[in-house]
Amino acid sequence: MTKRNTEFFPSDLGNEIASQFIYLNKDPAGNKRLFFENAGGSLRLKAAVDAQSKLSSIPDCPERTHDIALEIREIIKQGERDIRLFLNAKDGTVAASLTASKLMFEMVTVIASASEKGNIVTTAIEHPSSFDACQLASDWFGHELRVADANPASGSIPLDHILELIDENTVMASIIMTSNITGAMHDIHTYASAIREKNPAVFIVVDAVQGAPHGPIDVNSWGIDALNIAPYKMFGNRGIGFAYLSDRVACLPHHRLLATPENNWSVGSPTPAHYASFSKVIDYICRIGAYFINSEDRRALIEEGMNRIHLQEQAILHRLLNGSERQPGTKQMENVNVHFEEINGVNQDLILALTFDNLSCTDVIRKYGEQGILVYARESTSHYSKRILNAVSLDAIVRVSPIHCHREEDVDRFLEVTEGIAAGQI
Ligand SMILES: Cc1ncc(COP(=O)(O)O)c(C=O)c1O
Known part of the structure; x- marks a missing residue:
């Protein structure tokens, strides 16, 4: 099994990163706080919030031809380019909507409505936005819903549980990249290739909302048809979700202003502030990449940045589990049970699922x-x-979800309190 990284970011980079987040050590009321709830919405980058506010204050319509309108239009275009680069989307269409859930419902419904009656395969650990979308679309359009079981020990869906449900009548398979509850990560490239080997026509839909802030996404090499993300889970703001749609999905019948191209999924005027803010998130990821490699290629910097974020988060997880000379880890504490991680190893996201x-x-x-x-x-x-x-x-778990900007001392403080709670001293 691959060994988990144990090295934290160098301290100069760690300091630089920590200085870019708001409310990292204090809550909005000024009270000291450790925010280990990033799976519910992550800590925000100051630059992403500032860009949102700046663009929101400008009344100009980007569809006009004066200088400010042209500048705003360019900001939207750059945002779209950045979404594509982040996802490595070289073809297809990018769509935006108020939430990632809304996009998931739209994508699943469009695929199910355009397909001959067959079966839709989903998994038992999908977020309700994809699970319910598959269930509703099956009911509405006469498909059979098939649900792949989880392995309770890992909190993941073993590939063979999905493959045994795929046959020549499978219309669509919906797979979560990373579970927001168990933290189990699925290797989408391997899963998608195996599904296609059984039935090349299956539309493969991926919920990457939890996975996106923690490692690289590559829809091009994964060869999938649809994938959604939510900026508020990845250092940005609430109020927008983005999705990639392959060419064959983008052209299926969908809500569209009829004068626009067949593959256009933008309905109504875009919000420039969301694009400006997302570009700041991408700038930030690139800055992490640039600390480690010398490159002018923004995608290369994104990949490096996301890989480094992943490694830092593995180091945080390692310390949470095993502690240090200063503090025992959760695995060494009596009365504390750590779920899923033992089996998942490096395929465990930075989500610690605990019971006491x-x-x-x-x-x-x-x-x-x-x-x-x-x-x-x-x-x-x-x-x-x-x-x-x-x-x-x-029946329940305590979900502990720090992110890469947390440091050794944050982990140690968490462990100290955990030890106190487990020993009945707190
Ligand atoms: C894995 C996963 N998918 C989808 C969603 C839905 O995101 P939203 O509520 O922003 O639509 C969430 C939100 O928690 C999630 O964790």
């Missing part, structure tokens, strides 16, 4: 909160979590 003996997850997150640490309990009382937790035979 003799303590409810609700009580645990309250105790963390009292110590200035924000984590979240995913419980089966929430419709966002219920099916997924059932699929992995759990």
